[in-house]
Amino acid sequence: MRFRLHLKPTEDRQKLLFNYQYPLQAWLYKILYQADQSYASFLHNQGYAVPNSHKSFKHFTFSSLQLGKTKPIKSGDTYIQLSSDSISLVVSFYIDKAAEGFIVGLFQNQEVSLFNRDYRANFIVTNVEALPNPFDTFTGNQVVTMSFRTISPMVVARKEEGLDQYLSPTDERYSEFFAINLVDRYRTIEGTDSLQVDSTIAQSLVKFKLISDPTKVKKRGFFVKEGKLKDETKVIGYHNFTFEITAPARLLEIGFLGGLGKYCAVGCGCVEVWER
16 A cells, blocks of 8 residues: 655744654654554564565655755755645555555644754644555566656665675666565565575566666665664665566565565655656
């Protein structure tokens, strides 16, 4: 399920911290926890495990804030000064359809505060808009080709000596690790280890193609768990690009709803269908 939250600032000319993904994730978890403690705790602490692997996924993501008008950002600024009431974001879950109406109702009229030690911006949710699922017309095994546009940074990485090496969509190995990640996501939903895949098989199931001009792709770094010195992690994602995927519809739907790539639960890998 996917829905769009429309937010209204409670004051004029508020200062929004650059690294708002982590406090926004914390707020989303808080709303879920108020309604279903076991589900929220499961997402936060565990997630859906990949069979025979240490990997797990939340199957949950959200977009960057769509801010409308803002004051120009100058060199040295550490915040975004808001100057528009037109603010929204997309929230997306791979979740049982029976829970969709319940989840949407949780967010209506809620208040959200995004802050750190220096800045705070407060909003109220004025409207919750349910968004269509473009995969409702496909069968699970049907191979489809669809185009998407990033609406948050996408993080794809390969491990080197235990550390993430972040890849740009212009990197020749990007499609390989993108495919492995999406197939692993599918395996957590399938609930079986019958689909044992290596890199070659994953790439035969999922084909990634960058459509955008490579020079237009933008790099964005941000901190996960900012301010918590033991856990703070610098992550590198890429955004402002469109791409094409050919894959079985079931795999694509899982990635579309739950996020593509890594760190989706902190607002990465959220995309929308792009019509050429």
